[in-house]
Amino acid sequence: xxxxxxxxxxxxxxxxxxxxxxxxxxxxxxxxxxxxxxxxxxxxxxxxxxxxxxxxxxxxxxxxxxxxxxxxxxxxxxxxxxxxxxxxxxxxxxxxxxxxxxxxxxxxxxxxxxxxxxxxxxxxxxxxxxxxxxxxxxxxxxxxxxxxxxxxxxxxxxxxxxxxxxxxxxxxxxxxxxxxxxxxxxxxxxxxxxxxxxxxxxxxxxxxxxxxxxxxxxxxxxxxxxxxxxxxxxxxxxxxxxxxxxxxxxxxxxxxxxxxxxxxxxxxxxxxxxxxxxxxxxxxxxxxxxxxxxxxxxxxxxxxxxxxxxxxxxxxxxxxxxxxxxxxxxxxxxxxxxxxxxxxxxxxxxxxxxxxxxxxxxxxxxxxxxxxxxxxxxxxxxxxxxxxxxxxxxxxxxxxxxxxxxxxxxxxxxxxxxxxxxxxxxxxxxxxxxxxxxxxxxxxxxxxx
Numbered sequence: 001x002x003x004x005x006x007x008x009x010x011x012x013x014x015x016x017x018x019x020x021x022x023x024x025x026x027x028x029x030x031x032x033x034x035x036x037x038x039x040x041x042x043x044x045x046x047x048x049x050x051x052x053x054x055x056x057x058x059x060x061x062x063x064x065x066x067x068x069x070x071x072x073x074x075x076x077x078x079x080x081x082x083x084x085x086x087x088x089x090x091x092x093x094x095x096x097x098x099x100x101x102x103x104x105x106x107x108x109x110x111x112x113x114x115x116x117x118x119x120x121x122x123x124x125x126x127x128x129x130x131x132x133x134x135x136x137x138x139x140x141x142x143x144x145x146x147x148x149x150x151x152x153x154x155x156x157x158x159x160x161x162x163x164x165x166x167x168x169x170x171x172x173x174x175x176x177x178x179x180x181x182x183x184x185x186x187x188x189x190x191x192x193x194x195x196x197x198x199x200x201x202x203x204x205x206x207x208x209x210x211x212x213x214x215x216x217x218x219x220x221x222x223x224x225x226x227x228x229x230x231x232x233x234x235x236x237x238x239x240x241x242x243x244x245x246x247x248x249x250x251x252x253x254x255x256x257x258x259x260x261x262x263x264x265x266x267x268x269x270x271x272x273x274x275x276x277x278x279x280x281x282x283x284x285x286x287x288x289x290x291x292x293x294x295x296x297x298x299x300x301x302x303x304x305x306x307x308x309x310x311x312x313x314x315x316x317x318x319x320x321x322x323x324x325x326x327x328x329x330x331x332x333x334x335x336x337x338x339x340x341x342x343x344x345x346x347x348x349x350x351x352x353x354x355x356x357x358x359x360x361x362x363x364x365x366x367x368x369x370x371x372x373x374x375x376x377x378x379x380x381x382x383x384x385x386x387x388x389x390x391x392x393x394x395x396x397x398x399x400x401x402x403x404x405x406x407x408x409x410x411x412x413x414x415x416x417x418x419x420x421x422x423x424x425x426x427x428x429x430x431x432x433x434x435x436x437x438x439x440x441x442x443x444x445x446x447x448x449x
Contacts, residue, residue: 019042088107327351
């Protein structure tokens with residue numbers, strides 16, 4: 001989901017201060033304080049891994065501290081201001097002006113905080129982040145041989161401003177049918193004002209050339225102060241092009257929120273009309289058999305390690321497509337969201353994966369890790385469900401299914417993925433239905449979107 005018209009964005013990337021904290025003393029020493037002197041800390045570019053902090057940081061495991069200052073536009077003072085991290089690996093704690101905003105423990109997934117109440121409007125704001133990539137048994141991915149846990153602020157950081165009445169989420173399901181294509185937009189509104197809001201929602205569908213091809217019904221909605229409201233707007237489009245690896249036809253849904261004929265918020269998302277089914281005859285895409293041929297891809301980059309490198313990503317995906325592939329497994333963790341955009345555009349079917357490896361973990365810890373995995377699975381599906389390229393959710397990798405507790409936890413995660421698919425109104429097929437059809441992924445417990 002993107003915001004365009006009524007959301008202002010301020011990148012918080014580029015130059016930060018950095019200091020390793022191998023003994024874990026930084027919090028006690030007050031590295032998070034707004035007046036802590038960081039002039040002797042190293043300067044590093046963000047996004048990046050710990051390794052850029054100096055010549056002796058290769059394979060560093062421990063805590064690293066980041067700090068930088070920024071100023072907010074005065075026009076944002078009465079708006080909702082959000083600080084967003086696309087990925088910090090693994091465990092992050094974030095302070096703004098000496099106040100702890102919160103923590104996050106899912107290394108490859110986004111998180112955000114509303115910061116308007118803690119912000120300074122007439123002076124510098126001081127942002128401090130501690131990042132800990134020490135392997136822990138109860139985490140996902142946890143501790144096991146062969147996993148290199150690059151630490152750091154791996155992806156972009158940004159600030160944004162919206163109205164207190166805003167579109168909090170947009171979920172789109174687009175499927176071809178006999179009349180063309182059916183599109184359903186599930187919109188979540190949030191009213192952070194102190195008074196009720198009366199507004200109107202409308203949805204316009206654009207084709208790849210930017211031409212409006214359909215306008216869905218308007219919906220009037222009233223949202224109580226401090227409350228959310230869910231609205232569904234759907235419609236039929238005639239003569240739609242279907243999305244597939246050979247014809248990756250994309251559309252765009254633009255949702256506008258207006259109040260007294262004034263646009264309050266606008267969000268948009270790309271979409272593709274496609275249907276995927278697992279049958280006794282094989283895997284079907286838009287009613288036609290498809291045989292998957294493809295590659296695994298990691299985010300490792302010769303230039304940036306696991307930090308953002310979208311230039312290398314695009315080159316790799318284009319070469320995968322040129323090699324005749326129609327499928328890519330984004331292993332073993334949620335990849336950068338822009339990589340999914342590229343797969344949509346190029347016509348590559350995708351398996352998305354959470355970094356859960358379940359082998360010899362003792363049962364009590366296994367239960368904790370399965371709960372963490374469920375949290376990550378929900379976040380992954382919420383982030384990537386709108387992409388037409390995504391047809392598989394992988395819930396674990398190289399698991400020891402001969403162990404009853406591991407087999408049951410895999411089944412529980414698949415049930416969760418199915419429940420999330422049902423909530424979103426999406427087609428799904430269980431892993432048991434498809435594991436005989438998708439030979440390259442027999443070691444992975446998967447569900448089909």
